Amino acid sequence: MIHRIxxxxxxxxxxxxxxxxxxxxxxxGFATLLSILLNLAITGTHALSPRNMALWLLGSLVWSAxxxxxxxxxxxxxxxxxxxxxxxxxxAVVGKGVLLWLQLSFMETQVRSELLLLSxxxxxxxxxxxxxxxxxxxxxxxxxxxxxxxKRRRSCRRVLVYGTGDKSVSLVTRLQNSPHYWVxxxxxxxxxxxxxxxxDLPVYYFDSEQSIAYLRDRLDLDALLxxxxxxxxxxxxxxxxxxxxxxLKVLIAPPIDEVVDGKLMKSSIREIKIEDLLGRPEIExxxxxxxxxxxxxxxLVTGAAGSIGSELCRQIATFGVEHLVLFDNAETPMHxxxxxxxxxxxxxxxxxxxxxxxxxxxLDFVFRTHRPQVVFHAAAYKHVPLMxxxxxxxxxxxxxxxxxxxxxxxxxxxxxxxxISTDKAVNPTNIMGCTKRLAxxxxxxxxxxxxxxxxxxxxxxxxxxxxxxxxxxGSVIPRxxxxxxxxxxxxxxxxxxxxxxxxIPEACRLVMEAATMSTGNQIxxxxxxxSVKIVRLAERMIELxxxxxxxxxxxxxxxxxxGEKLYEEVLSDEENTLPTTHDRIRIAxxxxxxxxxxxxxxxxxxxxxxxxxxxxxxRLMKRVVPEFISxxxxxxxxxxx
Numbered sequence: 001m002i003h004r005i006x007x008x009x010x011x012x013x014x015x016x017x018x019x020x021x022x023x024x025x026x027x028x029g030f031a032t033l034l035s036i037l038l039n040l041a042i043t044g045t046h047a048l049s050p051r052n053m054a055l056w057l058l059g060s061l062v063w064s065a066x067x068x069x070x071x072x073x074x075x076x077x078x079x080x081x082x083x084x085x086x087x088x089x090x091x092a093v094v095g096k097g098v099l100l101w102l103q104l105s106f107m108e109t110q111v112r113s114e115l116l117l118l119s120x121x122x123x124x125x126x127x128x129x130x131x132x133x134x135x136x137x138x139x140x141x142x143x144x145x146x147x148x149x150x151k152r153r154r155s156c157r158r159v160l161v162y163g164t165g166d167k168s169v170s171l172v173t174r175l176q177n178s179p180h181y182w183v184x185x186x187x188x189x190x191x192x193x194x195x196x197x198x199x200d201l202p203v204y205y206f207d208s209e210q211s212i213a214y215l216r217d218r219l220d221l222d223a224l225l226x227x228x229x230x231x232x233x234x235x236x237x238x239x240x241x242x243x244x245x246x247x248l249k250v251l252i253a254p255p256i257d258e259v260v261d262g263k264l265m266k267s268s269i270r271e272i273k274i275e276d277l278l279g280r281p282e283i284e285x286x287x288x289x290x291x292x293x294x295x296x297x298x299x300l301v302t303g304a305a306g307s308i309g310s311e312l313c314r315q316i317a318t319f320g321v322e323h324l325v326l327f328d329n330a331e332t333p334m335h336x337x338x339x340x341x342x343x344x345x346x347x348x349x350x351x352x353x354x355x356x357x358x359x360x361x362x363l364d365f366v367f368r369t370h371r372p373q374v375v376f377h378a379a380a381y382k383h384v385p386l387m388x389x390x391x392x393x394x395x396x397x398x399x400x401x402x403x404x405x406x407x408x409x410x411x412x413x414x415x416x417x418x419x420i421s422t423d424k425a426v427n428p429t430n431i432m433g434c435t436k437r438l439a440x441x442x443x444x445x446x447x448x449x450x451x452x453x454x455x456x457x458x459x460x461x462x463x464x465x466x467x468x469x470x471x472x473x474g475s476v477i478p479r480x481x482x483x484x485x486x487x488x489x490x491x492x493x494x495x496x497x498x499x500x501x502x503x504i505p506e507a508c509r510l511v512m513e514a515a516t517m518s519t520g521n522q523i524x525x526x527x528x529x530x531s532v533k534i535v536r537l538a539e540r541m542i543e544l545x546x547x548x549x550x551x552x553x554x555x556x557x558x559x560x561x562x563g564e565k566l567y568e569e570v571l572s573d574e575e576n577t578l579p580t581t582h583d584r585i586r587i588a589x590x591x592x593x594x595x596x597x598x599x600x601x602x603x604x605x606x607x608x609x610x611x612x613x614x615x616x617x618x619r620l621m622k623r624v625v626p627e628f629i630s631x632x633x634x635x636x637x638x639x640x641x
Contacts, residue, residue, distance in 0.1 A: 027135055031127035156182040157222040159251065160204065160215065162239065163231055164188055169199055171227040171253050181269065184219045189239070212242040223249035225269065232272055236540075240272070244543045272544065287509070291319045293516045297415075298323040300372035302357055302405060303379030305333035308420055311508045312376050313337060317345045324350040325370045327357075328379065357401030360408075367412040375417045376511070377405050380436070384424070387432040388562040388633055391618060392609040398435035399442070400606045406443050410450065410457035417459055418515045419443050421523070423467045423500060423568045429631035430563025434621050440523060441593050441624070442602055447521035449595035460520030464511045465588070467500030467568055480538055484545045489554040490538045497566050498531040514585055525577065527584040531567065562633045598624075 157180065161168050164186050175181050186198055190205040197203065206212050215221060224243050226232040232240065232252060243250050250272040299316055303309040304326035310333070316324055324341075328334050331354060338352045351370065355362040357379045366372075380398050381387055387394035402419060409417045421440055424433030440463050447461035468475060476499075483490045502510075507526075514524040539549040547553045560566070577586040601624050608617035618635050622628050630636045 027128070027131045031131050034127055156180055157249075158182045158184050158220055159223045159225040160184055160187040160219070160221060162187055162224060162226050162235070163228065164198055164203060165228075167227045171225070172199055172201065181225070183225075184221065187215065187224065206239065206242070209242045209245050212239070212248065213246045216246055216248050221248060223251045225251045225253060226272065227253050241543065244546060247546060250544070290509075290512045290516050294374065294512070295320040296322050297373045298325065298370060299374050299376070300325040300327060300366065300370065301376045301378060302327045303377070303420075304328045304352070305330045305337050306378060307504055308508060308511075309376070309378040310337045311504045312378065312511070313341065313350075314344075315505070315508055315512065317341060317348050317350070322349065323370065324348060325366065325372060326350060326352045327355055327366060328352075329354060329356045357404055358396050360404050363404055363408050364411075367408045367414075371412060373415045374515070375405065375409055375414050376420070376515075377402060377417060378420045379405075380420070380439075382422070382432060384430045384432050384563050385561045387435070388430055388635075391431045391614055392612050394431050394435045395438075395605050395609040395617060395621075398432070399438045399602060400609070402439035403442050403602050406446050406459075406461065409459045409461075410446065410455070413457075414459045416462060416515060416518070416520075417443070418462045418464065418511060418518075420511065421463050421465045423465055424565075425465065426568075428625065428628045429565050430633065431618075431621075431635070432563070434625050434628045437625050437628070438602070438605070438621065440590075442598050444521055444523065444590070445593045445595040445598040448592060451521060454595060460518060462515050462518040462520070463523040464514050464526070465523060466502055466507050466510065466526045468502070476534065476537070477541070480541050484542060484547070484553055487553070488542075489556040490542065491556050491558050492535050492538055493558055493560050493564060494566060495535055495557055497534045497560070497564075499534060499568055500531050502526070510585065513582060517580055517582070517585075523588040523590060524580075525586050525588050527586075560632045563631060565631060 156178070159181055161172055161183055168186060172183050172186075175183050183201060185202040185204055187204045187206060189207065191207045195202065204215055206215065224239070226235075229252065232250075240250050242248075251269050252272045253269050294316065299321050301309050301312050301316070301324070304313050305328040309326075309328065313324060313326060326334065326337065334352050334354060341348060341350055353366055355366065357363065357377075379401060381394050406417060406419075408414075419439065421436050422433065424430065425437040425440055426433075428434040428437055443461045443463060446455070446457075447459070449455040450457035450459065480490050510526050518524070535555065538555055542549040542553045542555075545553075549555060577588055579586060601620065604620060605617065608620065615638070618638050622638055622640075629639055
């Protein structure tokens with residue numbers, strides 16, 4: 001109640017000097033009255049008649065005000081008072097005492113003892129000075145502990161924390177002294193009117209949009225804060241929707257293990273994103289075995305500056321590796337990940353290398369210099385429409401580049417190579433998907449050849465397939481977010497199009513889990529959960545932005561792009577799977593290829609790509625990968641009728 005009243009006044013101004021003068025005069029008069037009453041209580045003698053007492057009190061007020069005006073003590077900013085200001089008060093009080101003594105000489109008293117009258121005046125002066133000093137101290141205390149506190153409330157975002165569990169309470173504890181957030185209490189679902197408190201903060205309940213609007217207005221709320229991602233996912237169709245409809249922001253706090261020294265920075269708490277709500281609860285991974293598998297080793301990550309590659313580097317940096325080598329041809333993203341690793345992991349030994357997987361000499365330098373024991377191959381071109389327009393480059397990077405990395409792993413006795421593939425490699429309908437399938441084929445055939453003794457080498461090859469990752473560079477979500485920021489429309493290719501989604505950290509943990517359990521030459525597929533309808537994704541993002549889909553922000557359908565599928569697959573109909581020790585990871589049983597034939601085909605792919613013989617190259621792709629059937633593409637003409 002107090003903060004709402006103070007919010008309506010300009011308490012940041014200095015206190016009026018006229019008001020200070022009035023308060024000082026009243027304090028002085030009260031001190032005079034108190035000195036007379038105390039004298040009566042001590043001596044039992046009336047020093048002054050009622051008439052003279054009134055005149056003396058009036059004189060006290062007048063003389064005090066006079067000296068306060070003359071000395072200007074009321075103009076001093078109290079919260080910035082200095083010792084000189086207190087000397088001014090002292091002089092004013094002495095001056096008041098002298099004038100009261102002179103006034104007394106013209107008044108009739110019932111006590112003839114001048115010593116007694118002098119003691120009254122001296123006592124008056126002492127009380128006056130003490131009362132004035134105490135009043136100023138109280139004003140300073142009030143300003144520091146009430147006004148400043150209220151100003152903090154006004155400058156902070158007022159939030160309710162969702163839930164009453166341990167993590168929610170822990171979050172409130174971490175925010176107690178935050179200069180950016182003011183916790184008004186907890187909120188949970190229910191219709192009870194009972195009053196409860198946790199950590200000295202009230203617990204509020206909601207059961208409808210109206211109750212959220214009521215809490216927003218009553219508590220002057222700015223936002224609702226979640227401590228746990230799963231809570232946010234569970235409430236996306238209820239509480240989060242209510243917040244969007246009432247204009248209340250929804251925030252998410254980072255996990256406790258991402259908090260430095262128990263403190264939350266302003267940037268740590270952010271508005272909730274569609275990435276936090278989409279899909280299902282993350283797949284739980286036991287990290288102990290993974291960490292033990294990579295600790296003390298030299299790790300090379302190709303495509304280290306990309307979405308997947310950079311997250312792999314972040315996670316690997318926590319494993320206690322001997323040396324982390326980053327390889328990518330993108331200068332600025334590489335510079336950014338380098339700065340991040342230097343800041344977050346100051347004890348990590350790592351080396352950023354600018355290079356291209358298409359250049360065997362550069363790869364040879366990296367392998368020869370650093371001798372990696374494990375290689376994560378994440379370098380690839382991935383944008384379907386762009387690769388449909390530039391098929392030769394897709395082949396050179398995704399197929400030839402993967403071959404180059406795999407060959408160097410064999411040459412330098414790398415223990416394990418993990419290749420990042422995609423669900424678009426299953427029954428591919430576009431150039432990008434087919435190139436990833438060709439890379440899978442080469443890596444698998446090379447691994448089988450080494451197992452059979454057809455080629456020297458001991459490297460174990462692992463391939464991992466998963467669907468779209470949330471928030472990756474160039475994905476649909478950043479595009480939708482940009483369109484919403486510009487007022488729409490949000491463009492969706494088809495009303496029935498669906499995709500599998502997974503968070504980047506989760507995808508990387510699964511990759512490392514698969515790498516840990518692999519015995520070599522396997523293609524791992526992940527349980528991606530239920531597919532998500534893209535138009536529903538667009539609607540949820542519009543709602544989270546505080547707009548109404550179809551009204552304030554329009555959704556337009558633009559038609560399927562070249563090579564684009566309506567539905568993605570992780571496994572083809574001809575493939576079977578085998579279980580692993582993890583119930584969300586399975587091994588794909590796919591057709592085996594002879595290494596010699598695959599090697600010859602790959603060399604031919606390189607020749608045709610370098611010569612930009614697109615037609616011959618695409619025909620060869622369809623012969624090697626017969627399930628490659630183009631959709632909505634100029635390359636449909638090469639499919640067998």
